[in-house]
Amino acid sequence: MINSFGIKYIIQFFLFVALQILLLDNLVLFGTGFCFIYIAFLLFLPLAINRLWLLFLGFLVGFTVDMFYDTVGIHAAASVLLAFLRPHILNLLTPRDGYDSSDSVNIHVMGWRWFLAYSFTLILFHHAAVFFLETINFQAALYTLGKILLSTFFTAIVMVILQLLFFSPKRERVNYR
Template sequence: MNNSFGLTHIVQFFLFVALQVLLMDNLVLYSTGFCFIYVAFLLYLPLTINRVWLLILGFIVGFTVDIFYDTMGIHAAASVLLAFLRPHVLNLLTPRDGYDSSDAVNIHVMGTRWFLTYAFTLILFHHTAVFFLETINSQTFLYTLVKVLISTLFTGIVVIIMQLLFFSPKRERIDYR
C-alpha cells in the first residue's frame, strides 16, 4: 500500500461519515427508508485488502457512526458483519478468470450485474443486522422487514448514483503498487 492509497481511503472515510451524520441522518423516506451511506466506504475498499484490516475498518466506521447516533454498537456490529461477509460474497461472485490485482470495486470495471449483486447483497445483510438489533422484538417483525427492504433499496440506489457520478470509466483500473 502506498501513500496515495491510504490518503484516498482516509478522505473517503471522513467524507462518508460526514455525509452520514450531516446529511443522511435527516433524509428519511416516510419513517421507514433510511440511507446508511457510510457502508459505501467498506464496499469501495480494494478487492485485495487484508481481512483483518477489513474487520478493523468495519469496526472503526461503524463505531464512529455509533458515537454520533448514540446507538450503543449497533452500527459497529452491522459493519463488522458486512466486513466479515464481504470476502465470502466476493468469492461467490468471482469471474471465471478471477480478479486482477488491479481491479477496483467499480461498476465500470466489474460490470453492472456484478456490482448490483455485490452491493445489494452486502447492504441487505448490513441493514438486516442494524434494524433487527435495534428492534429485538417479534411484534414488529413485518414493520422491521419493510424498513430493511426499503432502506436497502434506498441505500443501494444512492451507492449506485455515487458510483456513476464519481467513479469515471476513464479510471477503470487502479494500480496500487
Template structure:
C-alpha cells in the same frame, strides 16, 4: 501500499461519515427508509485487502457512526458483520477469469449486474443486522422487514448514483510496492 492509496481511503472514510451524519440522517423515505451511506466506504475498498484490516476498519467506521447516533454498538456490529461476509460474497461473485490484484469495486469495470448483486446483497445483510439489533423483538417483524427492504433499496440506489457520478470509467492501477 503507497501513500496516495491510503490518503484516498482516509478521505473517503471522513467523507462518508460526514455525509451520513450531516445529510443522510435527515433524509428518510416514507418514514421507514433510511440511507446508511457510510457502508459505501467498506463496499468500495479494494477487492484485495487483508481481512484483519477490513474488520478493523469496519469496527472503527461503525463505532464512529455509533458515537454520533448514540446507538450503543449497533452500527459497529453490523459493519463488522458486513466486513466478515464481504470476502464470502466476493467469492460467490468471482468472474470466470478471477479478480486482478488492482481491481476495485467499480460499476464501470466490474459491470452493472455484478455491482448490483454485490451491493444489494451486502447492504441487505447490513441493514437486517442494524434493524433487528435495534428492535430486539420479533413482535414488529413485518414493520422491521419493510424498513429493511425500503432502506436497502434507498441505500443501494444512492450507491449506484455515487458510482455513476464520482467513480472513474478507467481501471485504476494501484502500485502495491
C-alpha cells in the same frame, strides 16, 4: 509513509461518515427508509484488502457512526458483519477469469449485474443486522422487514448514483507496497 492509495481511502472515510452524519441523518424515505451511505466506504475498498484490516475498518466506521447516533454499538456490529461477509460474497461473485489484483469495486469495470448483486446482498445483510439489533423483538418483524427492504433499496440507489457520478470509468492501478 502514507502513499496516495492510503490518502484516497482516508478521505473517503471522512467524506462518507460526514455525509452520513450531517446530511443523511435527517433524510428518511416514507418514514421507514433510511440511507446508510457510510457503508459505501467498506463496499468500495479494493478487492485484495487484508481481511483483518477490513474487519478493523468495519469496526472503526461503525463505531464512528455509533458515537454520533448514540446507538451503543449497533452500527459497529452491523459493519463488522458486513466486513466479515464481504470476502465470502466476493468469492461467490468471482468472474470466470478471476479478479485483477489491482481492481477495486467499480460499476464501470465490474459491470451493472456484478455491482448490483454485490452491493445489494451486503447492504441487505447490514440493514437486517441494524434493524433487528435496534428492535430486538420479533413482534414487529413485518414492520422491521419493510424497513430493511425499503432502506436497502434506498441505500443501493444512492450508491449506484455515487458510483456513476464520482468513480472513474477506467481501471485504477493500485500499488500494494
